Every structure is written in structure tokens, then in C-alpha cells.
Amino acid sequence: MGITSRKEEHVQLVTEQDVNFKNRTAGFEDYMFKYDALPEMDFQEVDPSAMFLGHRLASPLIITGMTGGYPNAEQINAGLAEACELVGVAFGLGSVRAGIEKPELRSTYSAARSAAPTIPIIANLGGAQVAEWNVSGSLLENCLTALDFTKANALAVHVNPLQELLQPEGEPRFKGVLSGIEFLVHQLPVPIIVKEVGAGISGAVAHRLAQTGVTIIDVAGAGGTSWAGVEILRQDGQTSLMEFWDTGIRTTDCLLECRGVVPTLIASGGVRSGTDAAKAIALGANIAGAARPFLKAYIDGSVNGSVDGGVAAVEQILLKWDLDIRRWMFLTGSATLEALANSLRKSD
Ligand SMILES: Cc1cc2nc3c(=O)[nH]c(=O)nc-3n(C[C@H](O)[C@H](O)[C@H](O)COP(=O)(O)O)c2cc1C
Numbered sequence: 154m155g156i157t158s159r160k161e162e163h164v165q166l167v168t169e170q171d172v173n174f175k176n177r178t179a180g181f182e183d184y185m186f187k188y189d190a191l192p193e194m195d196f197q198e199v200d201p202s203a204m205f206l207g208h209r210l211a212s213p214l215i216i217t218g219m220t221g222g223y224p225n226a227e228q229i230n231a232g233l234a235e236a237c238e239l240v241g242v243a244f245g246l247g248s249v250r251a252g253i254e255k256p257e258l259r260s261t262y263s264a265a266r267s268a269a270p271t272i273p274i275i276a277n278l279g280g281a282q283v284a285e286w287n288v289s290g291s292l293l294e295n296c297l298t299a300l301d302f303t304k305a306n307a308l309a310v311h312v313n314p315l316q317e318l319l320q321p322e323g324e325p326r327f328k329g330v331l332s333g334i335e336f337l338v339h340q341l342p343v344p345i346i347v348k349e350v351g352a353g354i355s356g357a358v359a360h361r362l363a364q365t366g367v368t369i370i371d372v373a374g375a376g377g378t379s380w381a382g383v384e385i386l387r388q389d390g391q392t393s394l395m396e397f398w399d400t401g402i403r404t405t406d407c408l409l410e411c412r413g414v415v416p417t418l419i420a421s422g423g424v425r426s427g428t429d430a431a432k433a434i435a436l437g438a439n440i441a442g443a444a445r446p447f448l449k450a451y452i453d454g455s456v457n458g459s460v461d462g463g464v465a466a467v468e469q470i471l472l473k474w475d476l477d478i479r480r481w482m483f484l485t486g487s488a489t490l491e492a493l494a495n496s497l498r499k500s501d
Pocket of ligand 1: 163167217219220246247248277309311348350351373376377421422423424442443445446
């Protein structure tokens, strides 16, 4: 199956079936906020804004990379990006490989920038491609082409050995990925973000990335969308692969291991509410994000049953998450996101 139809199948599958981790969570329920009865501030003074890629986000949130490269993806990327622009948060595109290889598909990615002229937009490429193109000598040219048609502010490289291994058409070839990332860090005019896709970045991996000069990591940990699960369902729930469904490092553990290793840490993977996002920031993240909940909202609504999908549904969730982050800041006496740092304790 070509990448174009695979990307379409992924979107259909994750919106129609249960692809969450089965017996593991991202870990946010293990923590609760320390309530402060004397916050010494007015709720209106709480400032959840965050600097990211040289922009000030109104709220420390991102919709992480999902799609592009087939006709219907154009509307999805435009819609999700428009909602991000309305709220003032960041937006990630799915892998831009299809657009690099087929110029006629580039509008499925560039639609995001057209819909969102001012927010940070992040292009995306697989680690396996980075390694392969680094060897063939086409890596820099291909990435510059992608930055040109996406008008992105950064390039995310996704490292996803679990997914590549289980995907029938996968490319589990990771030899040379790190040197490809290092090459990009030094050659590209925009920052490189390294992310997983839901199995998590450990502290040890974060240190190896930091040594190559990577400054932004999205841990994309375990507990939300299981890409092993997606690939198992694509193969009719093949039982011989079931034991891989829940593979990965939970998002909260990733954060504890990775905090302080790079200047900017993004928390994603199983972040499902503004409360989760606020806890992720209290655990060391600068920005929190999610993927599947926003795609589902865009496609089938499901926000309290009150809004039919589309831009309004995505905007409504982002605004609710933003409000809940500000509520937790007030209730812990944290005027800024930095002040949230000491606001958690282990749940009873
Ligand atoms: C339909 C879909 C497609 C995705 N495609 C990509 C991709 O092309 N590149 C990437 O880095 N991550 C991709 N992801 C992974 C997400 O960015 C995210 O890391 C992962 O889904 C975990 O977050 P969640 O639990 O909030 O869904 C995709 C996720 C979904 C749901």
C-alpha cells in the first residue's frame, strides 16, 4: 500500500475504532495539585502564555502532527490549523514525505499555513527517511523543499521503531538516524524537534539527542493512542502481535526522565484534558499537546454533543483545555507556567 492510502486508512481507523492503550495509562492520575487556599492573585491575572519557536502562544498547547498527502487531508489540516490560529496555539503537520515525492500533493500541507498565518506550524518527517536520504545525499534538499511548501517554523523528526516494525509496509531501518538528525540540526535554518508517536522518549534517548544539538523533544509517550494497536487492527487484530499493544514508556515517566535535558520539552501521548496538560507542565513540560482527540472532534464532533465536528468543535476543546489550565494555575497560586513547577503531589 502506498503512503497516500495508508495515511487515509490511519485517519479512518483512529476515528472509528478504539486504539487506546488497553491496560496502561499516561500516568496523570498518579498526581494531584496541591490546593492553595491563599493564592494572593485574581483569577484574571493568571498568565498561561508560553514562548515557542519565537512566538508567544496564548496557551501552552499544540495539536501534534497527524496527516497530509491525500486529497481529504487538505481540509483536515486547514480545519485543525484554523482552530489553532483562533486560539493562538501551535500546529503540527503529518509526515511531509508524500508532498516531497509528489508535488501535486503539496496543497494538502500548505493549506495549514493558508488557514493559520501567524501560529508556529511544524513540518514532519520519519526518522527512517532521514537516515535513508542522509545516505543518498538528498536530505537537505528534500527538507528545504518541505519547508518551502509548508512555510513551517520547525521540522519534527518522528522516531517510531515500534510502529515501523509492526506496520506491514514499515521500514524498521534506524541505523544512521541519529547522524541524520545531527546533520539537520546543523544545516536546516529552522529548529529540529524529535518526537515519538506514542511509545515515549526515555531520559537516555533524550541525552543522546541533546548531544547532537537537538533542543526540542516531544516525548509522545505511552497511554494514549497506541500505534502498535493501530497496526494490529490494520492486520485484522492479529493475535500474535497483541503483546506489543501496550508497549512504551508512559508519558509522565518520560517527563520525569527528560526534564532539564533539553531547553524545550513537549508533553504528548494520552494528554486528554486541560488538567492533564497542566499536570504535564508541572512535571517539567513547556508545552502540552495531543493528536487523536482533536482529529476525532474535527471529524465527528463529540464535544458534549453540542457542536457538530469541524473547526468549532476543535476550537471549543482547545478553549476548554486553556480555561482548565488557568483554573489550576489559580487554585495552586501559580501566576505563570513556571510557578506550576512545585504544585503537584502524589495522589492519595
Ligand atoms: C491519524 C494519526 C496520524 C499520525 N501521523 C503522524 C505522523 O505522520 N507523524 C508523527 O510524528 N506522528 C503522527 N501521529 C502521532 C501523533 O502525533 C501523537 O504522537 C500520537 O498520536 C500520541 O498522541 P495522542 O495520544 O494524543 O493521540 C499520528 C497520530 C494520529 C492519530
